Structures are given as structure tokens and as C-alpha cells.
Amino acid sequence: MVVDNYKTVRQEIDKTARKCGRDPSEITLIAVSKTKPLSDIEKLIDIGVEDYGENKVQELCDKYENVSKPVRFHLIGHLQTNKVKYVVDKACLIHSVDSVKLAKEIQKEACKKNIIAEILIEVNVAEEDTKFGLKVNEVIPFIEEISSYSNIHVNGLMTIAPFVENPDDNRKYFRTLKQLSLDIISKNIDNVNMNILSMGMTNDYKVAIEEGATMVRVGTAIFGTRNYNI
Numbered sequence: 444m445v446v447d448n449y450k451t452v453r454q455e456i457d458k459t460a461r462k463c464g465r466d467p468s469e470i471t472l473i474a475v476s477k478t479k480p481l482s483d484i485e486k487l488i489d490i491g492v493e494d495y496g497e498n499k500v501q502e503l504c505d506k507y508e509n510v511s512k513p514v515r516f517h518l519i520g521h522l523q524t525n526k527v528k529y530v531v532d533k534a535c536l537i538h539s540v541d542s543v544k545l546a547k548e549i550q551k552e553a554c555k556k557n558i559i560a561e562i563l564i565e566v567n568v569a570e571e572d573t574k575f576g577l578k579v580n581e582v583i584p585f586i587e588e589i590s591s592y593s594n595i596h597v598n599g600l601m602t603i604a605p606f607v608e609n610p611d612d613n614r615k616y617f618r619t620l621k622q623l624s625l626d627i628i629s630k631n632i633d634n635v636n637m638n639i640l641s642m643g644m645t646n647d648y649k650v651a652i653e654e655g656a657t658m659v660r661v662g663t664a665i666f667g668t669r670n671y672n673i
């Protein structure tokens with residue numbers, strides 16, 4: 444099931460990309476495995492899937508330690524400063540950096556471990572109270588401030604769009620994030636690139652691709668619905 448679902452999503456991504464004149468190979472599908480057992484991940488590892496998304500530090504670390512082959516785990520959920528030390532050398536990319544306090548802590552722990560932490564800036568484009576992330580107009584000053592952190596490398600932007608019935612309603616948010624990335628590129632900030640736009644989930648990944656996503660984070664369409672009560 445999981446393998447078939449993954450292949451179906453990947454095909455839909457490729458189809459959508461071609462339809463809008465994009466090269467499918469520039470779009471990474473992150474299989475969001477949060478709350479799902481390692482056995483599901485192993486099925487995908489068997490067919491060569493390398494990118495997984497987790498939103499909790501503990502769960503990411505557990506899975507990281509126990510997978511049969513090294514694969515990439517993306518931290519896509521909110522990160523508390525006191526947990527940075529556990530995950531900074533295990534997550535291949537932290538998608539959710541949204542405060543100077545957090546960036547400082549990542550800098551400190553990455554420096555201690557002598558690594559460069561690869562990060563994205565989380566932007567709350569729709570300004571939903573329930574979501575984390577910087578407001579659009581806060582992003583450039585924030586990046587300018589943290590660009591001097593020598594153990595942090597900014598690779599792009601991430602957003603979580605609102606839950607909507609009609610995915611087309613999120614198009615404007617994806618478009619805003621893409622435009623923001625272009626504005627940042629034009630500033631030529633040292634140590635900062637905008638190669639990655641992490642946007643689009645089960646409901647809206649096709650629209651996100653049409654608007655320039657280079658990473659989509661898909662959980663439900665691959666692994667089925669999540670049960671948070673177990």
C-alpha cells in the first residue's frame with residue numbers, strides 16, 4: 444500500500460511538473476512519516492526512497508538510530524531551543540527556523556559539533572495565529588541578521604498553508620513565498636541561497652508545484668491518515 448501510494452504521488456508530481464514546463468527532477472518528495480512505524484519507512488527504503496519528514500525531535504532521533512540504511516530525515520515541525528542539541532547533527536535540513544533565539548542555539552550547537560546546519564526559514568504567509576513562522580515582512584531583516592552565523596547555511600523558505608477545501612485557495616500564499624524568495628535572491632546576501640522552496644502537502648502539493656515548490660511534504664497520501672491517540 445505505502446509503496447503504491449508513494450509511486451502514485453511521485454507520478455502526480457512528475458505529471459504536474461511537466462504540465463507547467465518544469466523538470467520533475469527538481470522536485471523532491473519528502474515522505475512525511477510522523478506517527479508512522481519504522482516498518483512503513485523500511486518498505487520505502489526498499490524501493491530507494493531517501494527523504495523522510497518528522498515533526499518531533501524524539502521521533503526523528505529514534506527513527507534515525509534504527510533505520511536499516513542511512514536515509515535523510517527532515518525536521519519539519521516546530522523546534523524548541525532546548526532540543527536543538529539532540530537533532531542538529533541528525534536532521535539533514537531543519538525546515539522550521541523562525542526566531543533569532545532558535546538560530547543562535549542552532550549556531551552554538553552546530554559549532555560545538557563542528558558541522559554546518561542546513562536550514563530553511565519558516566514563513567507564516569497566511570498569518571494564522573495557530574501556526575509558527577515569521578511574517579513575510581520580517582524575513583529579510585531576519586536573514587540579514589543570521590547570515591553572519593558561520594555554522595548555519597540558509598537554503599530557502601518553508602510555509603505551511605492553511606487547511607482549505609479547495610487547494611486553489613492556497614495559490615496566493617505559495618505565490619507570495621516564491622516572490623519573497625526572488626526578493627531575497629536580488630539582495631545577494633552572503634552565505635544565503637534560495638534553492639529550496641518547501642511548500643505543499645497532501646491537499647495542495649500540485650498547486651504548490653505550479654507555483655514553484657522544490658520540496659513537497661506529503662504524509663497522508665502516502666501513509667494514510669494519522670492516529671494521534673495511540
Ligand SMILES: *Cc1c(COP(=O)(O)O)cnc(C)c1O
Pocket residue numbers: 475477498519520603644645646660661662663664
Ligand atoms: C504533517 C505535516 C505534513 C504532511 O501533511 P499531510 O497533509 O499528511 O500530507 C507536511 N508538513 C508539515 C510541517 C507537517 O507537520
